[in-house]
Amino acid sequence: MGQEQTRSKSIKIRGDERVEFHxxxxxxxxTGRMGLALQQEYQEQLRLVQELIGFKHIRGHGLFCDDMAIYQEYTVEGKVHAEYNFTYLDRVMDSYRSMGLAPFLELGFMPQKMARGEQTIFYWKGNTTPPKSYEAWKHMIQTLLRHLMERYGADEVVTWPIEVWNEPNLNGFWENADMLEYFTLFKESFVAIKEVDSRFKVGGPAVCGGSDKPWIQGFMEFCEEQKIPVDFVTRHHYTTDFPKYEGHYGYADLMDPEEGFSNLHSTREIVDSFPQYNGLPIHITEFNTSYIPNCPLHDTNQNAAYIAHQLSRLGDDNESYSYWTFGDVFEEQGVPFTPFHGGFGLVANGCIPKPTFWTFAFFKKLKELEGYCVYRDDNTVIMRMETGEYRGVAWNRTCKRLDDTITLNYECKTETNELCLLTKRVDESTCNPLKVWHDLGEPANLTKAQIAVLQDVAQPFVQTNSIFSKDSLACFRINLPENAVVYFELKPVHRNADRGYDYNRIMQS
Incomplete structure (x- = not known):
């Protein structure tokens, strides 16, 4: 632990500023692979996320993996015929739609009976080789899309974005990381989808870091040469160094965020260097701090504060950015041993919100009302709403322990004499279920009573204060200990007390 230090920053808001913030x-x-959506705990975690945050799309692996049972074969007189089973697909899609979600379809991985090779990845053995027949692959895609259009309506389904494969620049996810073979897969898939309905939006190459630059460059050159009117570009974004492993866990250090933002901007520059693709939307279809599902960092307040900074900047170059993942029902490296195992999710098993859950909930509240951004820096984002209130999120992210506290002093122009300051605080002393789990002895299998305690302590600390303006200025401060995230609202108060009611008299003040 370093020597404790305190910093102070003053922020003055007139209320008519216009600051770019997407x-x-x-x-x-x-989400983890699609087949996990058949589990009760998965559904409970997703329902919690949708009730308190509310996302529009959901993306995950395994659409064509054998546990979804979509691709089947039978033989008649020595000839193999394809047939399709959409029982589980319908069950999963119905559950998504019931919670207000539309899929961001990822085409992958390869059905075992259709696969050219035997290479698989993960505990659940997703096949990551090309198809034996691209005609069979195309027919499966077209049959699936037509089924979805019949069930949910063509005008609805064509709005669901479609991404071809996942991280083909890694050997494990695409045999030999064969770039040219992936380009063939992409073109065949693109043509097949557009034949069903030209309104579908299709993109790729869904690459992760490391070799992202040559892959994005090669992908755009291929689309240009083949005259493919690709609808969007996709990539992933993780912000830790290589982990150091111990037992079931990988411990990773956070990168300087500017390094990651610079890497993301390189994709924007490459895409825009092609005149016909200049300004093409870029979707980050996966992002998080660590890229492994057993990194304890994911469960911490440090993760929440770091992600707050990410959310304030990711819209600068990108159309969207999808956190990987909503919950910890996830089995890439097998079934987790404990509820706090460093899983990717916003929610720990037992339906326990992690601190990062609230980072997303807070940023979502900035969108609840019509308004515009009046201030943004590396510690806070502030919106002015059409109602006259201010809403903001403040954070104090660290990559290393610094014992660093920031005091933000706000001065906001207002036309109201009395205002209410509401804050919701998530920090290591007020909303830290990981610490409580540790204090309880790190039980691997939680009792109902332990789950209830952890759910209680996983809530933000809510506080209100009356603020009185002076010379049309409302002044307040927010203290941010290390790794804190605070949501705040500054609302005009129009008091209309009941006859005879005297709050100050009640409180003997």
């Missing part, structure tokens, strides 16, 4: 916090959320 808040797409709710556009899409990630």
């Amino acid at each position: 808040n797409q916090v709710d556009y899409c959320i990630g």
